[in-house]
Amino acid sequence: MSQSTGSTGSGVSPDVASAVALEDAHVATLYARLDVLRAQTADQLAEVRRTLATGTHQSRFERDAFATLYEDRLSQLWSVENRLCFGRLDLQPGTEDPRRYVGRLGLADERGNQVLVDWRAPAAQDFYQATAAAPRDVVRRRHLLTSGRRVTGVDDEVLVAAEGERTTGDAALLAAVTAPRTGRMGDIVATIQAEQDRVIRASERGVLVVQGGPGTGKTAVALHRTAFLLYTHRDRLARSGVLLLGPSPVFLRYVEQVLPALGETGVVTMTLAELFPGVVGRGDEPPAAARVKGSLRMVDVLDAAVADRQRVPARPLRFDVDGTRLLLRPDAVAAARTRARRSRKPHNAARVTFVRELLNTLVTSLARSRGVDLNEERDDLVTELREHVDVRREINLCWMPLTPQKVLAGLYRDPGLLERVAPQLSAAERAALHREDPTAWTEADVPLLDELAELLGPVEESAGRARRDADREEQVAYARKVLEDFEASGVGNPLVSPELLADRFSTDGPTGTVAERAAADRTWAYGHVVVDEAQELSAMAWRLVERRCPSRSMTLVGDVAQTSNPAGARSWAQALKPVVDDRWRLEELTVNYRTPARIARVAADVLRAAGISANPPTPVREGEHDPVAVALAGDGGDAARVVEVVRARFASLDEGRIALITAEVRGDLGSDALRAAVAAALPPGAVATSPDDLDAPVSVIDVQRAKGLEFDVVVLVEPGAVLRRPRGANDLYVALTRATQELHVLHAEPLPAGMASIG
């Protein structure tokens, strides 16, 4: 059995009081050590700046590199102030280091003895993995409850006899999951659960899919896994970069503090809409358009659209080259096209072959017409033809250098072209693709632009690339030497690779940081890609992600019961088949840390009523508040009623956040109108001015934007209308599972099937 003892409050037993005093004293020594290291590092930074401030270019270079390292180390030492140490492991006597303290980073005392183990280190693994059923060498796991630098309580589990796996550190966990929300996700290092830890520490090789219902910690796990992989494979990953793909900018802001709090700052975080450099796909579009654009049939459509721009004229082309008449017959153009296509190069590169073939034909007839020796005059004649305006124009009309934007815009603008190149789409599907402003790019356009970039290739090779590469190699070699010196100086392990350091102190700046270079380079190959809400990716989006990660080292987290994109996944097997066939492994998360059981039961009933087979996760707590339904009258006064419910909840809430979740953006009960109405009824600053604002206590958002977020109180308006959206049952499931404490449902229409139990 695993026994839990401990307290955070008054009236504690003498044993607990003395345990708290003991841990308090120990933690004080850890903070003292931290202070010493901070002071030492600050001194070393000042020293480097002073002693190497003058002199040659080389010594300034060296100073900047060392300064960068000390600054990194200092900011890491400052980032661990909060909850520096949160646990203790007591192992069987005779084990190496039988008492281990676990915390945010590893610390050694002045004699070099390890006094704190980094949560990511193998020596900390048992803190998360040991259970009563499989205690490994653990006798006791102790969670330290802290306030500032003081220990205020302990929560002990004594692992003495067999029992099934259970959640660990109950008091600490419950305190974490019931705490009021701030609008920003926090880290969970102190209370990572065994099933989550297995995912976090899983091998980085291959494709790992993490399926879990709402609130199972998928996002938290994805972020902690990212920190773990960077810690474990720093050299490789710092160089190649890690990409974290999230569903929306607001979601990325919601999670943006987690990795820095774990000491990691170099991860590239983006939405799919930003993955094609130079374009941000923020436009809205109807679900029907997104569905077609996400379909794999677009691969052939785009291929045909490019082929359509490789043209053979219907009639012979005639040129007058300085008095010499030339004829270019369609069959000669067709032959040049065939040759160019056979090169299997992208359109812009194959154009070189096409132009060369045509010029060969023309130059032969030019030489013949003028009666000159082709072999002797060839270069001059070719130059003459190349510079001839008509020749250039006609060759361009047959095979133009193209950009992805140009081809896609042309396709959307021209129904005739669409009909020609997309006979496999229905007329309705082609109509869905047509649009008046073809360059108002949407998220679903981004994978298509990327696909086209593959088909087209770059318009011209960027000049100077070779020179930049050579410069960079030199900088990296130098950075490697600086790192060796730094490690020898004994301040700690550098957090960066030579490449990263070269980026950081490079003052002439052609390279930028890994993150900047990766974000700007469509062909960047990331060392690992993490996709959150991965169920939302369409088949075309998967092709793009695959191109960004040729090593296929990926972590994909999501829930196929929450898919709202009409082109998104219905099952992992179906979504991943075209990407990696069946070469992926699955881990499941089964415990819901967010939604209390009283609310989660309603959400599960909605899924069941919609015939969606899913295993909703088991809530970790029952909760204190039953969900409440409030009937609206369906008259002109409903918006005022909604406002009144929000106002009343706001008045009685000391801390935490409220979300008013709507079915739509527009209309009386749409998010825009309700945001204005609620803002007028609440004190200034209480209501977020846009869906992207996470700091105000009250947010008014449509269900789409609520994805991945959570709130203490959710007020949901008109669930029946949510249900009518494409994949509406999934959206309703998402909306119902955003609450950490209370759910209020306001409805004029009858409550949807599955929600009848709400009183």
Ligand SMILES: Nc1ncnc2c1ncn2[C@@H]1O[C@H](COP(=O)(O)OP(=O)(O)OP(=O)(O)O)[C@@H](O)[C@H]1O
């Ligand atoms: N081990 C844990 N200890 C403390 N809190 C946890 C733990 N695991 C998850 N949580 C908390 O539970 C909440 C839900 O986590 P998270 O957002 O990662 O879930 P999710 O599976 O991504 O949910 P959804 O699919 O609904 O977006 C967060 O507040 C997170 O901090």
